[in-house]
Amino acid sequence: MPEKSGAEILIDILVEQGVDTVFGYPGGAVLPIYDALFQQKKIKHVLVRHEAGAAHSAEGYARATGKPGVVLVTSGPGATNAVTGIADAFMDSIPLIVLTGQVATNLIGSDAFQEADTVGITRHCSKHNYLVKDPAELATVVREAFAIATKGRPGPVVIDIPKNVQVATASTDVKRPARSRFTYAGEADYAEINRAVELIANAKAPILYTGGGIINSGPAASEALRELAELTGAPVTSTLMGLGAYPASGEAWLGMLGMHGTYEANMAMNQCDVMVCLGARFDDRVTGRLDAFSPNSVKIHVDIDRSSMNKTVRVDLPIVADVGTAMRQMIDVWKGRKYKKQPLTEWWSRITGWRAVDCLSYPDSTQEIMPQYAIERLFEATKDKAPIITTEVGQHQMWAAQHFHFDAPNKWLTSGGLGTMGYGLPAAIGAQMGHPDALVIDIAGEASIQMNIQEMATASQYRLPVKVFILNNEWMGMVRQWQELTYESRYSESYSDSLPDFVALAEAYGWKGIRCDDPAKLDDAIAEMLAHDGPVMFDCRVHKTSNCFPMIPSGAAHTDMILNADQVSGTMDDEAKALV
Amino acid sequence: MHIKQELTERHVLTLTVDNEAGTLARIAGMFTSRGYNIDSLTVADISEDHTTSRITIVTKGPPPVIDQIIAQCERLIPVHKVTDLTEAGPHVERELALVKVHGTGDQRVEAMRLADIYRARVIDATVNSFIFEITGGPEKIDTFVSLMREVGLVEVGRTGIVGLMRGADAS
Numbered sequence: 220m221p222e223k224s225g226a227e228i229l230i231d232i233l234v235e236q237g238v239d240t241v242f243g244y245p246g247g248a249v250l251p252i253y254d255a256l257f258q259q260k261k262i263k264h265v266l267v268r269h270e271a272g273a274a275h276s277a278e279g280y281a282r283a284t285g286k287p288g289v290v291l292v293t294s295g296p297g298a299t300n301a302v303t304g305i306a307d308a309f310m311d312s313i314p315l316i317v318l319t320g321q322v323a324t325n326l327i328g329s330d331a332f333q334e335a336d337t338v339g340i341t342r343h344c345s346k347h348n349y350l351v352k353d354p355a356e357l358a359t360v361v362r363e364a365f366a367i368a369t370k371g372r373p374g375p376v377v378i379d380i381p382k383n384v385q386v387a388t389a390s391t392d393v394k395r396p397a398r399s400r401f402t403y404a405g406e407a408d409y410a411e412i413n414r415a416v417e418l419i420a421n422a423k424a425p426i427l428y429t430g431g432g433i434i435n436s437g438p439a440a441s442e443a444l445r446e447l448a449e450l451t452g453a454p455v456t457s458t459l460m461g462l463g464a465y466p467a468s469g470e471a472w473l474g475m476l477g478m479h480g481t482y483e484a485n486m487a488m489n490q491c492d493v494m495v496c497l498g499a500r501f502d503d504r505v506t507g508r509l510d511a512f513s514p515n516s517v518k519i520h521v522d523i524d525r526s527s528m529n530k531t532v533r534v535d536l537p538i539v540a541d542v543g544t545a546m547r548q549m550i551d552v553w554k555g556r557k558y559k560k561q562p563l564t565e566w567w568s569r570i571t572g573w574r575a576v577d578c579l580s581y582p583d584s585t586q587e588i589m590p591q592y593a594i595e596r597l598f599e600a601t602k603d604k605a606p607i608i609t610t611e612v613g614q615h616q617m618w619a620a621q622h623f624h625f626d627a628p629n630k631w632l633t634s635g636g637l638g639t640m641g642y643g644l645p646a647a648i649g650a651q652m653g654h655p656d657a658l659v660i661d662i663a664g665e666a667s668i669q670m671n672i673q674e675m676a677t678a679s680q681y682r683l684p685v686k687v688f689i690l691n692n693e694w695m696g697m698v699r700q701w702q703e704l705t706y707e708s709r710y711s712e713s714y715s716d717s718l719p720d721f722v723a724l725a726e727a728y729g730w731k732g733i734r735c736d737d738p739a740k741l742d743d744a745i746a747e748m749l750a751h752d753g754p755v756m757f758d759c760r761v762h763k764t765s766n767c768f769p770m771i772p773s774g775a776a777h778t779d780m781i782l783n784a785d786q787v788s789g790t791m792d793d794e795a796k797a798l799v
Numbered sequence: 800m801h802i803k804q805e806l807t808e809r810h811v812l813t814l815t816v817d818n819e820a821g822t823l824a825r826i827a828g829m830f831t832s833r834g835y836n837i838d839s840l841t842v843a844d845i846s847e848d849h850t851t852s853r854i855t856i857v858t859k860g861p862p863p864v865i866d867q868i869i870a871q872c873e874r875l876i877p878v879h880k881v882t883d884l885t886e887a888g889p890h891v892e893r894e895l896a897l898v899k900v901h902g903t904g905d906q907r908v909e910a911m912r913l914a915d916i917y918r919a920r921v922i923d924a925t926v927n928s929f930i931f932e933i934t935g936g937p938e939k940i941d942t943f944v945s946l947m948r949e950v951g952l953v954e955v956g957r958t959g960i961v962g963l964m965r966g967a968d969a970s
Contacts, residue, residue, distance in 0.1 A: 338821060339824070342821070342824065342825055342828055343828055343829065343832045346876070347876040348821075350820070350821075367876060401876050524874065525870045525873060525874070526867065526870035526871050526873070526874050528870070529863060529866060529867075530867060530870075533863075792800075793800035794800055797800060
């Protein structure tokens with residue numbers, strides 16, 4: 220009976236599951252797996268410079284390709300460094316397989332060198348996790364892990380593999396199938412779909428509130444959304460996670476909703492009579508003050524995860540289903556019943572009125588680069604190249620969401636739920652690995668980029684031509700903005716002191732560095748960045764104290780948006796201060 | 800500013816789960832990490848092939864929170880089925896307690912008399928102590944324990960409740 224080591228079995232099953240790229244970092248407890256990797260050619264290993272980079276790169280790869288991302292790290296610090304990325308993937312429902320080394324089974328619990336309780340630490344920030352104690356279980360566990368990570372609401376699955384399990388051998392004869400011990404929603408109940416379609420068809424002021432679930436459901440779901448919007452004539456808004464599912468150039472597009480969403484999107488959410496939530500989850504960044512959230516609407520919620528139903532907002536018609544399938548069913552019913560597209564004239568005229576507020580306008584300058592202007596010019600220069608945009612977290616992220624426009628899914632990779640600074644550069648590296656010929660740009664802030672800046676070396680090593688476009692305002696901008704709005708401009712520790720010379724840093728890593736602080740020269744500098752066939756770090760010096768508007772302040776309703784700096788009072792009560 | 804508290808309801812949930820390492824930690828930890836309460840929890844293997852366990856959790860929270868607790872339990876991979884006995888209708892709840900009392904003379908006689916009324920059995924006796932075994936609903940056990948306080952209670956061990964739906968069907 221042929222036997223193979225745990226490490227070899229692992230590699231075999233990864234190949235069987237279609238894995239071509241692994242993001243990882245070697246260490247003592249995974250040396251047997253690294254040795255097995257060395258002796259094969261089917262899987263490419265990307266050596267990151269920090270395990271957080273491995274997890275975020277795998278997330279970027281997963282989001283850009285729709286395939287699960289795979290991470291390989293050692294025990295102890297290797298695993299704990301990857302935890303932020305695991306938690307990030309859990310919040311944003313990104314399929315990851317995280318393989319962690321562990322000390323030998325006989326040493327577990329003895330405080331051995333580089334031992335950490337990885338399954339304990341990751342239990343509540345992963346969709347599921349395993350400690351494999353026998354190489355004979357490995358094939359089954361890994362197959363099951365791929366199924367769990369990708370099916371239903373996707374998420375990260377951690378597999379902790381002790382070193383002796385990697386070395387010990389087991390029979391490869393038995394083809395054990397993955398246990399199918401979990402169920403996940405697929406098609407919706409037609410009675411619910413019929414009711415949803417009737418509600419939409421009879422609505423005077425409907426809105427489609429879309430989210431990342433549509434991206435996760437796959438490209439067919441984005442197609443279905445476009446068709447559903449066209450059939451019903453309803454306006455479409457999206458969460459941060461769902462940008463690109465409906466094209467920003469589409470007629471029904473209202474822009475993003477929520478804390479830094481557009482005036483028209485938030486007003487329409489507040490005033491609608493039928494809200495159709497498609498693959499979104501009524502996050503606090505979307506709802507604002509809950510008791511004032513869309514007070515007069517009938518709410519339909521389609522989500523694959525039952526626990527998303529009624530979690531924060533009570534809905535009238537919960538539909539637990541795959542959102543792409545459910546939208547396809549709605550389209551079939553709509554057509555089957557020969558409903559006509561309603562003109563919704565009054566509703567659209569109100570929306571036109573809200574649009575006229577021009578909430579994304581900003582004070583222009585010929586002296587300094589306004590951050591919004593920088594994003595607009597970057598968009599204009601790249602929109603015909605179908606770029607993949609990643610971001611870090613903060614003001615630059617919100618400006619990118621507002622001023623960069625996406626017409627296709629899987630082009631916008633941002634840390635939404637967890638809000639992880641340092642996400643963008645490794646995510647860009649992962650996206651570039653998945654799409655070697657794509658234009659991949661990390662829109663960054665000067666503070667966030669430093670959180671995983673070591674990954675510049677990874678891009679250099681694999682000759683990945685990622686572009687990092689830093690909106691450098693020398694502040695942790697969003698922290699500074701909140702301190703200005705909430706704490707009477709007491710700027711506690713939010714100044715980005717002692718910044719590196721980003722151009723010199725770029726050159727030190729073998730990248731090209733560009734600096735620009737003149738709005739008149741910005742287009743040429745962006746063209747220079749795009750013309751370079753290697754990685755580029757662009758230090759875009761922008762106006763230092765610009766704030767990101769519109770903004771729904773903490774604890775406020777959709778109708779209480781701050782549209783510009785004149786409306787800022789600088790103080791808030793304790794109830795509002797207690798909200799994040 | 801003060802922290803607001805909401806009115807809560809008591810619910811008895813039963814969970815059918817895979818009998819494997821980490822399942823209990825996953826469930827108990829999920830309660831902790833999401834801020835839910837556990838009043839009592841019992842777990843034991845219930846299947847012939849030792850692959851399935853049944854967990855009974857008594858929890859409390861406002862109705863929307865109870866609904867979330869059930870949904871969050873169902874979301875866990877090793878959890879196959881969750882039943883809210885309190886919502887589902889007529890059901891029985893039982894708990895077992897071991898109650899040790901110390902005393903002599905009239906106190907000892909009174910303890911014995913009360914135990915008889917509550918149908919508690921003596922499972923250990925010395926010249927100056929008893930251990931009683933009592934089963935019943937939580938209120939009966941609460942009452943019995945408070946009576947025993949008057950006659951020399953030393954210590955109590957309780958299992959937490961288990962419950963089943965009334966009638967012929969599985970819950």
